[in-house]
Amino acid sequence: MTKAVSGISPTRMELIRLRQRIALAQKGHDLLEEKRDALMMEFLGLVRRIRELSKETFGRLSEAHRKLSYCMAWMGSAETLQATLESRKELKLEISTRFIMGVKVPMVEGVRTERNPVQRGYSLHTSSALLDETSAEFERALAQLCELAELSEAVRRIGLELERTRRRVNALEYILIPQLKSMAAFIAFRLDEMERDNFVRLKRIKAMLERREGGA
Amino acid sequence: MREDVEALFLRELSRLNSHLPKKRVTLREALQNPEVELADGGKHRFRRSELEFLKSLVPEEEWDSLRLPVLIELDPKLGRGAARIRGAAECRVVARILGKEEKPELILYLPEISELRGKLPTLTDYFLTA
Amino acid sequence: MPYKIAVVGELETVMGFGLAGASHLHVHREKTETLRKLKEFLSDPEVGLILLTATVREELAEELEPLHRLEGIIPMVLTIPDHRGYYPAVDELERLVKRTAGVEVILK
Numbered sequence: 001m002t003k004a005v006s007g008i009s010p011t012r013m014e015l016i017r018l019r020q021r022i023a024l025a026q027k028g029h030d031l032l033e034e035k036r037d038a039l040m041m042e043f044l045g046l047v048r049r050i051r052e053l054s055k056e057t058f059g060r061l062s063e064a065h066r067k068l069s070y071c072m073a074w075m076g077s078a079e080t081l082q083a084t085l086e087s088r089k090e091l092k093l094e095i096s097t098r099f100i101m102g103v104k105v106p107m108v109e110g111v112r113t114e115r116n117p118v119q120r121g122y123s124l125h126t127s128s129a130l131l132d133e134t135s136a137e138f139e140r141a142l143a144q145l146c147e148l149a150e151l152s153e154a155v156r157r158i159g160l161e162l163e164r165t166r167r168r169v170n171a172l173e174y175i176l177i178p179q180l181k182s183m184a185a186f187i188a189f190r191l192d193e194m195e196r197d198n199f200v201r202l203k204r205i206k207a208m209l210e211r212r213e214g215g216a
Numbered sequence: 217m218r219e220d221v222e223a224l225f226l227r228e229l230s231r232l233n234s235h236l237p238k239k240r241v242t243l244r245e246a247l248q249n250p251e252v253e254l255a256d257g258g259k260h261r262f263r264r265s266e267l268e269f270l271k272s273l274v275p276e277e278e279w280d281s282l283r284l285p286v287l288i289e290l291d292p293k294l295g296r297g298a299a300r301i302r303g304a305a306e307c308r309v310v311a312r313i314l315g316k317e318e319k320p321e322l323i324l325y326l327p328e329i330s331e332l333r334g335k336l337p338t339l340t341d342y343f344l345t346a
Numbered sequence: 347m348p349y350k351i352a353v354v355g356e357l358e359t360v361m362g363f364g365l366a367g368a369s370h371l372h373v374h375r376e377k378t379e380t381l382r383k384l385k386e387f388l389s390d391p392e393v394g395l396i397l398l399t400a401t402v403r404e405e406l407a408e409e410l411e412p413l414h415r416l417e418g419i420i421p422m423v424l425t426i427p428d429h430r431g432y433y434p435a436v437d438e439l440e441r442l443v444k445r446t447a448g449v450e451v452i453l454k
Contacts, residue, residue, distance in 0.1 A: 025222070028229045030292035031344050035232070037297070038290060038342050040447070041330060047443055058427050065429045068362050084364040091367025092348040095394045095420060096261040099254065101342045102235030106419045107261060108395075131365075138366035142351070149395055149424040155439065157419075159446045168228060176221045 008183060010190035018184040025180060029172040035101065036169055039162040042100055046155040050148065057144040064137035071130045083131055091139075093146060103161045105154040108146040231256065232344050240283040243267075243274060252285070260285070263338040270339060273312055278305040286310065286336070287343040288329060297326045299342075349394020349420065352387040354380060358429035359399050374402045381409055388413065393421045399428040 008014060072080045094109045237252040237260065246252075250262040262284065274282055282305035289300040301310050301322040311318040313335055314328050324332065332340060352370035353363040360371045370393055372383040380402060387393050403410065403425050427433035 021222075024229075025225065027292075027346055028225055031232060031290075031346060032228070034290040034292060034296070035342070035344060038329075041326070042333065043446065045330060045334065047439065050439060058431075058433065061427060062431050064362055065358060065431075068358060068429070081361060084361045087365050087367070090369070091351060093351065093394045095347060095349050095422070097259060097419060098263075098338050099235055099258060099260045099341070100337075102256075104258060104419060106422055107263065107338065108422075109264060134362070135365040138362045142363065142366050142368075145397065145424060145426065146395065149422040152424060152439070153419055153422050156442065159442050162446055168225060171221045172225060176225065 008187065010187045010194070012191065015184060015187045015191065018180060018187065022177065022180045022184060025172055025177050029169060029177065032165055032169045032172065036162065036165045038101060039103075039158060039165060043155065043158050043162055046151055046158060050151045050155060053144065053148050053151065057141060057148055060137070060141045060144060064134065064141050067130070067134040067137050071134045074130055075128060080131070087135070091142070100154065100158060101161075103154075103157050105157060106150055108150050236287070236341065236343060237285070240285065240287075242280050243270065243282045243284060244279040246284050247271065247279075260341075261338065266336050266339050270309065270336065274305070274309050278308070281305045282309065285339050285341045288324070288332070288340055289343045289345050291345045293346075294323065299324050299329050350392050352390075352393045352396045352421070354384055354387070354396065355399030355402055355426075356428055359397075359426070362429075363397060368397070374399075374405075377405065377409075381406060384410075385413070388421060388423075390421075396421050396423045398423060398425050400425050400433045401428045404434070 068080070075083075096107050096109070097104055098107045099105065234256040235254055235258075238255050239252075241249075241252055246262055247267055250264060250267055252260050252262075254260055271279075281303075283303065286301065286303075286306050286309075289302065291298075291300060294300060301307050301324065304320060307320060307322045308318055310316075310322060310324075310332060314324070314331060316322065316328070350370060351363070351368040352372075353360050353368045354372045355374055357373050360373050364371050370387055370390070372380065372387075374380045384396070384398075384406075387396050425433075425438070
């Protein structure tokens with residue numbers, strides 16, 4: 001038997017209470033299992049999406065870098081750097097929060113991209129078609145990178161919640177419920193024992209009384 | 217040890233659905249203000265593009281009856297890998313999205329749940345029920 | 347809420363995203379300096395996204411561990427390949443998948 005013997009009086013009341021706790025733990029376990037499964041599904045969906053998107057986005061990024069190298073070779077590194085410094089650095093992201101089964105996750109909306117040369121701000125005499133294209137490539141990559149960032153944060157947090165939920169499910173299934181059940185079994189056994197003892201005692205008393213009557 | 221496990225578990229059970237909004241909003245309300253407040257205080261934002269997508273699938277008469285987020289009910293009694301959708305307008309639009317037969321109450325299976333979540337990630341959420 | 351973009355990496359990466367509109371730029375030269383700048387970006391309430399090249403990230407690996415904040419989801423931090431395309435084969439995602447889902451998960 002378990003060490004849960006101490007402090008629990010083997011009464012009928014206690015047994016009933018225990019059975020209620022077991023039922024609750026069982027119900028909770030089933031619910032948490034559902035939560036765990038749903039989180040796993042979300043997690044895998046995010047992983048899949050991230051892998052696809054990474055491939056595409058990183059490809060786009062290397063394309064952008066290629067354009068940048070051409071640009072630097074054509075215009076000169078100093079000129080390109082100059083243009084970077086002059087570029088009106090205004091790109092802003094709308095970031096809000098959303099939730100997936102209680103897990104807080106960032107959301108990026110409406111990334112403004114494809115600013116025209118006038119908006120971009122570098123003085124027109126240094127601008128060239130190549131510079132324009134380069135900027136546009138990086139802007140396009142940026143839009144996808146924002147989505148990737150969102151998904152990466154989400155997958156990390158969902159992963160943590162999944163781990164937590166899984167631990168709870170296991171604690172219930174392998175620790176709490178078995179302990180409660182064995183306590184209940186022990187009490188049931190003791191109650192039976194006490195009843196048998198009682199029964200035997202009554203029989204003896206009865207036999208004694210009958211002998212007395214018989215003798216009188 | 218047993219005490220800890222049980223106490224933790226009871227706390228978890230009590231806040232199992234606290235991630236859901238205090239009060240869901242209708243599609244019309246969401247189009248105006250794409251945000252809901254959750255029972256435990258956080259703010260959940262609906263993605264504009266998803267609202268636009270949903271709007272195109274729902275007749276205007278239903279904009280005041282369809283409530284968001286659409287709840288995907290996880291009920292252990294349904295068995296693992298299954299979920300329920302309730303609500304006339306909700307079921308109609310979900311059936312339309314998944315290409316299923318329209319019914320007043322829908323039972324979805326894993327791949328369908330996955331597809332729905334993929335198409336409306338910010339307009340749906342899970343609800344754990346016993 | 348509108349947020350700005352920060353970039354930390356080699357000159358080419360910083361230039362590219364600078365052209366695209368990132369406002370908080372830092373070219374990595376020296377470890378402690380970069381670390382300081384990174385912490386600055388992380389605590390700047392205006393910054394919503396930090397792009398970090400894989401090379402810098404690897405160089406600063408140990409110091410970055412404790413910085414992995416949990417409560418605030420802003421700013422988001424994303425590791426990107428550097429201008430030569432360097433990106434680790436087994437990245438954070440792969441490690442997370444293995445830890446969370448175990449080796450049974452093979453997604454194509």
